[in-house]
Structure formats: structure tokens, C-alpha cells
Amino acid sequence: MEHSLNNSRDSELLARASKVVPNGMWGHMATRAIGPGYPQFFSKSDGCRVWDAEGNEYIDFMCAWGPNLLGYKNAEVDAAALAEIANGDINNGPTEKMVELAELFVDTIDYADWALFQKNGTDATTTCVTIARATTGKRKILVARGSYHGAVPWCSPSVVGVTTEDRAHVILFDYNDATSLDEAVAAAGDDLAAILLTAFRHDLNRDQEMPDPAFLRHARSICDKTGAALILDDVRAGFRLDVRGSWAKHRVKPDLGAYSKAIANGWPLAAVAGSRRMLDGASKIFTTGSFWYGSASMAASIKTIGILKETDALAHIEAMGARFRDGFASIAKGHGFVLHQTGPVQMPMLRFQDDPDLRIANAFCAAALRYGIYLHPKHNMFLCSAHQADDIDQALEAADKAMKDIAHLRGA
Ligand code: PMP
Numbered sequence: 001m002e003h004s005l006n007n008s009r010d011s012e013l014l015a016r017a018s019k020v021v022p023n024g025m026w027g028h029m030a031t032r033a034i035g036p037g038y039p040q041f042f043s044k045s046d047g048c049r050v051w052d053a054e055g056n057e058y059i060d061f062m063c064a065w066g067p068n069l070l071g072y073k074n075a076e077v078d079a080a081a082l083a084e085i086a087n088g089d090i091n092n093g094p095t096e097k098m099v100e101l102a103e104l105f106v107d108t109i110d111y112a113d114w115a116l117f118q119k120n121g122t123d124a125t126t127t128c129v130t131i132a133r134a135t136t137g138k139r140k141i142l143v144a145r146g147s148y149h150g151a152v153p154w155c156s157p158s159v160v161g162v163t164t165e166d167r168a169h170v171i172l173f174d175y176n177d178a179t180s181l182d183e184a185v186a187a188a189g190d191d192l193a194a195i196l197l198t199a200f201r202h203d204l205n206r207d208q209e210m211p212d213p214a215f216l217r218h219a220r221s222i223c224d225k226t227g228a229a230l231i232l233d234d235v236r237a238g239f240r241l242d243v244r245g246s247w248a249k250h251r252v253k254p255d256l257g258a259y260s261k262a263i264a265n266g267w268p269l270a271a272v273a274g275s276r277r278m279l280d281g282a283s284k285i286f287t288t289g290s291f292w293y294g295s296a297s298m299a300a301s302i303k304t305i306g307i308l309k310e311t312d313a314l315a316h317i318e319a320m321g322a323r324f325r326d327g328f329a330s331i332a333k334g335h336g337f338v339l340h341q342t343g344p345v346q347m348p349m350l351r352f353q354d355d356p357d358l359r360i361a362n363a364f365c366a367a368a369l370r371y372g373i374y375l376h377p378k379h380n381m382f383l384c385s386a387h388q389a390d391d392i393d394q395a396l397e398a399a400d401k402a403m404k405d406i407a408h409l410r411g412a
Helices: 008-020 075-087 097-108 121-136 178-188 213-226 276-284 295-310 313-334 359-370 389-405
Strands: 042-046 049-052 057-060 114-118 140-144 170-173 192-198 229-233 256-259 270-274 339-342 349-352
Touching: 057 389, 075 295, 097 114, 097 295, 114 121, 114 276, 121 140, 121 192, 121 229, 121 256, 121 270, 121 276, 140 178, 170 178, 178 192, 178 213, 192 213, 213 229, 270 276, 295 313, 313 339, 313 389, 349 359, 359 389
Parallel strands: 140 170, 140 192, 192 229, 229 256
Antiparallel strands: 042 049, 049 057, 114 270, 256 270, 339 349
């Protein structure tokens, strides 16, 4: 499979969109955010593959930026959601599925005594912060520098349209750095409401870092001492690494957890899960949204979690991730590139050494697109259980050709 760079349907759609949508596209698919050569519009997806507007097929390693966990159009998940749609997805209130899903969260997630459901990851991170403040009566939220928690004023990576007051009670520290966390705690004084951490360090355009268990324990002990809430932002990693919660294996329990992306395999859903200590605060705040009672996404999530618990889907994703990582390591070596591959194999991050302006990464990913694989030059990627060994091997063959094409950039 080799595509021409010409994707006139994409250009046509972007030209039309530019007349009626600010910049023609918002967020991470805006032209200034995505690398050269990337299609911005898609026509369909299936399993681990996506098709652009022109009809070009790609083996996909972005998984819709996370939501695709069990394969696009997973038949079992979609059947569960469509059965709810046949009855009416949106009613005046939820169906029984809400209770069933909350029970499943409590049974499955190691720290959860309750759960509530929303639509987007930012709903969940913002609600966690609100619940922490409602519980503690304090205001300061400690946030790791460079971590992404959403695109609303208190946490957006952009300051355009954001006031200083919106961030007045946010204090920054460095992920995995206990001294820096201690300094932030001291700056919060007796007004500390929460420490907010992503599952691991997965910031844009830098090597990923697993959490240091000693650092997590330190954060936990600060919260135990001060009464502040430890919030796990599991929006990106949640259910892909461990269905019990991404810190279960580190034996550190947060007080609150934010979920979205993969929890309903692409059906729109977010969740806040919390411990008993947070229940009072969670019961007092007002939180809602027009579509938060929709039952189709809840049914999709129940089925997704069921599949994760009953099958070896997560072990399979990990095995495919290891195959991907090993393959990339040997391809890079073969072409004389030093490639940094960091973080969990299920969520790969590829960075070329000595590539500060991403010249090599952008050229490599653009070449990879031509050979039919969709990678990302500076954001972590995702594997799903629909990736089979053959797909990975086909992707590696394409990556090998792409790296050969850009070999002239080595040390240039
Ligand atoms: N937290 C993390 C760690 C995320 O990765 C994201 C989305 N990339 C969010 C929060 C915000 O989620 P959403 O875009 O669904 O609002």
C-alpha cells in the first residue's frame, strides 16, 4: 500500500471548512498542530485501520487519540450501545444502565466506592477539582508542569482568552520530583485542596516517564497528612494499562480518578470515580450536562469493561506493543538512527535523538503516511486489541521503507 501525497478531497474539505469554522479546524487536528502531510478528514474506520477522505487506508496507531481500545466498530460493544439506542438513548433521566455501570466501576477500580458519568475528559478532571475543593474547603490545586488535563481556562495549555484569576489557585511542580512537590505544598500553605497527577508522564514532545512509586507514595502521604485529595487523571491511560486503575500495580490509591477516552470504546463517556472520603463533597456539588444520562455509551462501557475482565485483550495489547517497540528499535538501528521509545508499550512514544525542531520526526511520519501507517511525531500513540501480529509486521515493513527514505537526514 503506497499513497500519493495528493489528497485533494482533504484539501477541498479544509477549504470549505475554513470559510465556516475558525481556522478550518480546532484543537489537535488544526493545521498548526499536526505535522505536514497529515490528512485532517476521515471517511471510515474498522478494527485498527482508518481511511482518509480520499479513501487511502492506514494502519492506525492513534486509535482516535485513545478511545479505540478494542478495535473501531467492535461488534459486541456497538451491539450493546445500539440496543439502547433502539429503546431511546436520551430520556428525561438515565436507564438502569447507569446503576449497573456505577456498580461495575466500584467492583473493578481498586479505590472506587462510587462513580458518576459525564462526556469528556475535561468534565471529569474539572469535576475532580471541584469535589476536592468541596471536600476540603481549600482552594489550591497542585498540577505537574507540562501535564495536560483539558482545554478549559483552569488547565488549558494556551493562555489566550484565559485570565490570571482563572489560574489563581493552581501551583505547578515537576512530575516525579519530590522536592519540587514539597515546595509547591509549602507554597499552598494551609489552603491545599488537591495534588493532580496523570497516570504517568505523557507530556507532548518529550520522553515519557513512568511514575516513580516512591514519588506516588510521597504524594499520597502528603494528602493523608493534610486531608487534601490525591487526584489521578487517568483520562488518557485509563483501562488501557490496567482495568483496576493505572496505579493499582504501584499500590497507591488516589482519592479521585478522572476517566474518558477508552472506557466505552469510542462511545462518548467520561467518569469520575472516588473513595468514600470524597463522597460527601461529591454529593454536595452541582454537576450535570445535557447528554450525561445517555444510556448507549453506558451500555458500551459495561460491555467494554466486561470484555477487558473476561478476555486477554489487555495482555494482547501489551504483547503487540512490545512487538512494535522491538521492531522499531531494530529498524532504527539498521538505519543508524538513535530512537527514544519511552513509557508503556501500549502507548508508544517515538522521538529521534538530536531532533529539536522535529525535522526528522516530521519527515519520517510523513513518509510513513505514504506507506500506509498513521503515526504521530510528538504525541504518544496508542495500540488496541484489534492490532494483530500481521498488522504490526506490515506496519514495521512500512516504517522500514519510511526510515530508508529519510536516511539522508541522519546527522544532517
Ligand atoms: N486529561 C488527559 C490526561 C488527557 O489526555 C485529556 C485528553 N487528551 C484530557 C484530560 C481531556 O480530555 P477531553 O479532551 O476528553 O476533554
